Amino acid sequence: MKDLxxxxxxxxxxxxxxxxxxxxxxxxxxxxxxxxxxxxxEKSTIIGYGDTTSLFFIKSLCITSAIAGFLTLGIFIYQIINTLIV
Known part of the structure; x- marks a missing residue:
């Protein structure tokens, strides 16, 4: 029960x-x-840092972390189902 x-x-x-x-x-x-x-x-300057960062890179980084979060969620849901069955 504690694991669940x-x-x-x-x-x-x-x-x-x-x-x-x-x-x-x-x-x-x-x-x-x-x-x-x-x-x-298009390259843009992030205020305060002075380096140029692509909007595509920032957006893809956020979407990649969201995909990783959903995959982690799927693993934990699998563990919940596995704990309930056993």
Whole structure:
């Protein structure tokens, strides 16, 4: 029973991280559109750092972390089902 509670809490954390990564990706795209940067391949300067970063790289990083969060969620759901069956 203790394992089941741990798996459920871990699943909720993984779901939160995955959804927040997707929301962050959407907000970053809206921010860059607000700043007038429409082209994905256009280089833009992140204020305060001075280096150039591609919007595509930032967006793909957020989406990749969201995919990792959903895969982790799937693993924990599998563990929950496995714990309930056994």
């Amino acid at each position: 509670v741990i798996y459920i809490l871990a699943s909720l954390i993984a779901l939160y991280l995955a959804v927040s990564s997707l929301i962050l990706a959407v907000k970053i795209v809206k921010l860059f559109n607000f700043l007038g940067i429409k082209d994905i391949n």
